Amino acid sequence: MAYSTIRFETKDSIAFVTLSRPQVANALNDTMAAEVADVCRTIQQQDEIRSVVLSGAGEKGFCAGGDLTQFGERLERNPDEIAPSLTGRADAVKAIADLDRPVVAAVHGYALGLGLALALACDFRLAAEDAIFSSPDTGKGYIPMSGITQRLPRLVGRGIAMEMLLTGQRVNAREAWRIGLVNKVVPNDRLLVEAGELAKLLASKAPVATRFAKEAVNKGMNLTLDQGLRLEADMYFLLFSTRDRTEGITAFREKRPPVFTGE
Numbered sequence: 489m490a491y492s493t494i495r496f497e498t499k500d501s502i503a504f505v506t507l508s509r510p511q512v513a514n515a516l517n518d519t520m521a522a523e524v525a526d527v528c529r530t531i532q533q534q535d536e537i538r539s540v541v542l543s544g545a546g547e548k549g550f551c552a553g554g555d556l557t558q559f560g561e562r563l564e565r566n567p568d569e570i571a572p573s574l575t576g577r578a579d580a581v582k583a584i585a586d587l588d589r590p591v592v593a594a595v596h597g598y599a600l601g602l603g604l605a606l607a608l609a610c611d612f613r614l615a616a617e618d619a620i621f622s623s624p625d626t627g628k629g630y631i632p633m634s635g636i637t638q639r640l641p642r643l644v645g646r647g648i649a650m651e652m653l654l655t656g657q658r659v660n661a662r663e664a665w666r667i668g669l670v671n672k673v674v675p676n677d678r679l680l681v682e683a684g685e686l687a688k689l690l691a692s693k694a695p696v697a698t699r700f701a702k703e704a705v706n707k708g709m710n711l712t713l714d715q716g717l718r719l720e721a722d723m724y725f726l727l728f729s730t731r732d733r734t735e736g737i738t739a740f741r742e743k744r745p746p747v748f749t750g751e
Contacts (some may be wrong), residue, residue, distance in 0.1 A: 510546025517555035528583035538691035549597025594683035695750035
């Protein structure tokens with residue numbers, strides 16, 4: 489599929505997905521939402537892809553939120569037309585969250601509203617020094633959606649999440665790192681390099697084990713400790729049947745880098 493609002497390329501087992509509406513700071517419209525969901529389906533079908541980098545084109549930001557122009561036009565015509573658009577945008581965020589490969593968000597400039605939602609849906613967040621995170625929705629008369637009210641408190645804690653969500657305050661990169669919203673802050677000109685290096689490291693690990701570890705963490709968040717421990721044990725023993733586990737042990741004994749095939 490040819491994309492008009494995102495760029496998609498693969499290199500060395502890494503998928504690079506770039507939101508590409510730089511003239512509007514990569515604001516998410518219906519077309520971009522559909523294309524993000526579609527590219528995630530493509531990634532899921534390609535076993536050779538082992539990690540993903542999500543970034544935004546241009547100088548203004550990662551994603552400045554949802555494109556409100558379409559909303560205004562539809563409100564004037566018929567408010568009922570908004571529902572499919574909201575669903576499509578939520579589906580795009582869910583598609584990122586549901587990827588079974590590790591996903592690295594490379595965030596620069598604005599990550600507001602839906603931009604914050606997209607970043608939260610990723611497994612790792614690297615922030616450029618100019619990154620700004622915010623959920624301004626309550627100031628516009630509605631609440632955050634696309635998972636923000638659920639993922640943010642799980643990441644930074646209830647108190648900080650409530651402060652961000654109810655006040656709409658903007659959080660800069662250093663503060664985002666302090667509260668645990670991002671994994672690392674890097675110079676702007678190093679953002680994509682560092683994101684690529686992290687994705688390369690993630691891609692070098694055993695693919696099945698990586699997917700299982702991600703699934704264990706994500707599912708375990710909604711389980712009791714005992715249930716989570718059983719899930720972890722089940723996945724651990726399932727890996728005994730994989731060739732990658734044998735290769736990992738053999739490579740360790742032979743003191744060489746393992747060559748994982750995802751089998």
